[in-house]
Amino acid sequence: MTEFKLPELGENIDQGDLVRLMIAPGATIAEGQPVMELETDKAVVEVPSSVSGTVKDIRVKEGEKIKVGQVIFTVENGAGSGARASSPAQASAPTPQPAAKAPTSSAPPTQTEPPRTPAPPPQPGPTEFKLPELGENIDQGDLVRLMIFPGTRVSEGQPVMELETDKAVVEVPSSVSGVVKEIRVKEGDKVKVGEVIFTLEGGATAPPQRPKAAPVEHVSGQVAARLAFQAAIKAEGKTEEQALPPDQPQPIPQTFTMPVQLGKVAGTDHGEPVPAAPHVRRLARELGVDIHQVPGTGAGGRISEDDVKAYSKALLVSAVQAPRATHFAEPALPDFAKWGKIERVAMRGVRRKTAEHLWEAWNTIPHVTQHDKADITELEQLRARFAPKAEEAGGKMTVTAIALKVCASALKVFPQFNASIDMGKEEIIYKQYINIGVAVDTDRGLLVPVIRDVDKKNIVELAAEMTQLSQKARDRKLTPAEMEGGTFTITNLGGIGGTAFSPIVNHPEVAILGLSRSSMEPVWINGKFEARRVLPVSLSYDHRLIDGADAARFLRWIAEAFEQPFLLSVQG
Amino acid sequence: MADTSNLHIAVVGGGPGGYAAAFLAADLGMKVTLIDPEVNPGGVCLYRGCIPSKALLHVAKLIEESHQAKNWGIEFGDPQIDVSRLRSWKEGVVKKLTGGLGMLSKQRSVQYIQGWAGFENSTTLRVTKADKTEETLSFDRVILATGSRPAIIPSLKLDSPRMMDSTAALDLADVPATLLVVGGGYIGLELGTVYAALGTKVTVVEMLPGLLPGADRDLVLPLHKRLEKMFDSILLNTTVAGLKEENSGIRVTFSGSAQDERVFDKVLVSVGRKPNSEIAGLENTSVTVNPRGFVEVNRQLQTDDPVIYAIGDVVGEPMLAHKASHEGRTAVEATAGHKVAFEPNAIPAVVFTDPEIAWCGLTQTQAEKENREIKVAKFPWGASGRAMTLDRAEGMTKLLIDPATERVLGMGIVGAGAGELIAEGVLAIEMGALARDLELTIHPHPTLSETIMEAAEVFYGQATDIYRPKK
Secondary structure, X not given: OEEEEOOOOOOOOOEEEEEEEOOOOOOEEOOOOEEEEEEOOOOEEEEEOOEEEEEEEEOOOOOOEEEOOOEEEEEEEEEEHHHHHOOHHHHHOOOHHXXXXXXXXXXXXXXXXXXXXXXXXXXXXXXXXXXXXXOOOOOEEEXXXXXXXXXXXXXXXXXXXXXXXXXXXXXXXXXXXXXXEXXXXXXXXXXXXXXXXXXXXXXXXXOOOOOOOHHHHHHHHHHHHHHHXXXXXXXXXXXXXXHOOOOOOOOOOOOOOOOHHHHOOOOOOOOOOOOEOHHHHHHHHHHOOOHHHOOOOOHHHOEOHHHHHHHHHHHHHHHHHHHHOOOOOOOOOOOHHHHOOOOOOOOOHHHHHHHHHHHHHHHHOOEEEEEEEEEOHHHHHHHHHHHXXXXXXXXXXXXXXXXXXXXXXXXXXXXXXXXXXXXXOOEEEEOOOOOEEEOEXXXXXXXXXXXXXXXXXXXXHHHHHHHHHHHHHHOOOOOHHHHOOOOEEEEEOOOOOOOOOOOOOOOOOOEEEEEOOOEEEEEEEOOEEEEEEEEEEEEEEEOOOOOHXXXXXXXXXXXXXXXXXXXXXXXX | OOOOOXXXXXXXXXXXXXXXXXXXXXXXXXXXXXXXXXXXXXXXHHHHOHXXXXXXXXXXXXXXXXXXXXXXXXXXXXXXXXXXXXHHHHHHHHHHHHHHHHHHHHHOOOEEEEEEEEEEEOOEEEEEEOOOOEEEEEOOEEEEOOOEEEOOOHHHOOOOOOEEOHHHHHHOOOOOOEEEEEOOOHHHHHHHHHHHHOOOEEEEEOOOOXXXXXXXXXXXXXXXXXXXXXXXXXXXXXXXXXXEEEOOEEEEEEEEOOOOEEEEOEEEEOOOEEEOOOOOOHHHOOOOEOOOOOEOOOOOOEOOOOOEEEOHHHHOOOOOHHHHHHHHHHHHHHHOOOOOOOOOOOOOEEEOOOOEEEEEEOOHHHHHHOOOOOEEEEEEHHHOHHHHHOOOOOOEEEEEEOOOOOEEEEEEXXXXXXXXXXXXXXXXXXOOOEHHHHHHOOXXXXXXXXXXXXXXXXXXXXXXXEOOOOO
């Protein structure tokens, strides 16, 4: 395999921003062909390839800062100056390593690779285990507990770690079998789908593993490189910075453990000492940044104050912008500390996911909210009568439980409310099933468990299931599967108060029903005012798919169903 | 961040951890009560440890050098030792320092109570004062800094004035003709050195195959050689099987490598230290004490009882004053709501023998145990001009370097003044310095500190004062 590294671009230019990539994996390139546009301090330049062959693995992304000497891509069946440049030590190094290390070594969060990228070079046998897909919209999680050690024999299906996702704590089973060689993550890490968790000692059909002597060879390669570069300094009268080929970012040592003496200090179960000065470590702690995650830009991976600040900023920005990196950037915030004391807290877990999801929904869906009122005087009497029956079944006969049944019936009559839009294909997806999500307020934030096949269950069953799922949500026991596959959502703020509100549609659904607090109101019936219990209902919908008149009809249908409960049995 | 200026903090124990914590808390505006059995703050370090032993070791070094001076053409004759004046000089040093701390407490309006504290509950202490009166006091937070004491092994227990622990040895009641030091750790070797210099024939017995277990062997070797000349004998792989008091002294039976009986005027037992975690009423709190006797704390030095913190020897190894004072400061900052944690990259360790041994960060022993790939660069003091002028060429400076990043991970020094030199290594490790940084930093000539720079040069294959033929 041959590597193409960023060549010298001119005097005093040692890096540039990658504006445009002109190649893709699989492309055939010839020596001299332009492969990318790079913006340096001085100009935008087209960079021609010095190698030819088939592009295999591209190691950079548009928008990245690239240094002279950094590997841009690798080619197969290649030839050219790149081949001569690569030392024997590099050639003997196993290929998956650089790709696998990329997420942990230096990429700041804004630039992290999107999950589900195709696995880099195809391997003859499964020699590493990557975090598999965990469920809809879950692309990462916090590693809570590792269940394996180097040397552990794992078999397919055996749980190897516990991962806390935005939605639940899940056990992740291995998809490979063999003896664990190296573990690439540690407890507390944020792990992404596709990230390498561990490597195996010799996969099923793996090629002969890296010979034991490899590390020594690696060192001698380094020594050789150092001698070569010292000679270069002498010959060219350059400074070390200019002459040093800053190829891949310096790997931060992964396996360092504290000396016994320190390891024994009670309460200080240190990981690795971080190459950061004490005041920098303190700053990180004050900003709520895990110093172990901060990529150091200094020699030997040393982390500066600026590195910590930049990382902290990127964290905050990515929390909001990650889902739509291509959208406009949020306007910069003022320095709030100017006007008084502030505290910055990292957005985590449910809060982060909610922020991302609602931001996405709000920016995708043209929202309209329709308000109406339902007279539930008679329904309340029924509710009181059937409450003991529901309790017998282990549930609570709530307005929400009844609303589930009402909505399921309405969705059958108005199928466009039980649909999704595929703008890419310009298609509407009608779902032949009715699964309704119910927003539950927990101390971790908003969770939406989904009740399946609502149309096939009676109200007592729905009440029981609702009670059970709400409790699970509050106990953090919901599984990701229990929050997936909804076709419509109900959110009930009646327990708290309010007369009306505009809920945001739970994308990719197209409508959501909001319930406010019911109250006694005078209602004009048969020529006089009567005291009736009235429930305000609010329907937000995706105006791309649903017209205003349909929405008004849909909501009126729901209101009437509340008013005349027996309609449910006739029409539902 | 909560306003913490109204907090009332109790610090139990006035050693280097306790008084550092108390003084910082006072400087942050908290109300502070410091409780300790001694007249003034100071703890073991000032009263019975670091300070008195260093005063005596200073004298020991002077006596040794006066002997060595013969080689340089100077003869002083045998020293006339006035033990009582030596003792009162040492006590004067202690008094001056502890008195100074008492003064600093007053200036900071720290309420100092001479007495013992026990818990009624997490925030209420019953203090038994030196005059036997009792008082019950309430606090918002309590910091335990109760320290440690010499460990006693039942088989070495003998009720006799000839038996000493480190405290008794530092009292310097007399200069015995013969002394057995049980335990070849740093306390035994430092005190053995003092007595040997004063004229005692010293024997050291150590159960393990080497002195200073845990330290790198190449650092211990020069010390071992010198101690072999200074001491009567060093018995390794040997334990004390029996002790019997006789008229002429204590008859000691050895087993292991040396299997005989010898009679010593005095026996010093220095087999380690035990944490003082048997605090009255601790069971009335949620504090957890682990099976080794250490109080369990998190990185903020907070115990399992959220209003109680613990620092210093009582929370774990290494039992060193400088670790305790840093923990004390961290604990106080944590109570003040600052986002802090005790997570140093390196804690230096110094053995004040002659030559001194000091190290910090990763040790070679540890790296080998972990099978961790490192590069070791050594600079022998035989090539140091300064060492030659001191007639102390037996020293050595070494760096432990990560081959991938060239980061300095550890430093070890044996030689005169190693304890002062090691600070540079600690700074290098804390700052994430590369060997290149040490190499390119100009060090003053002629000093022993140059050996650190030259060790870094050795790593890069070229050192001014060492010739290495080209391959």
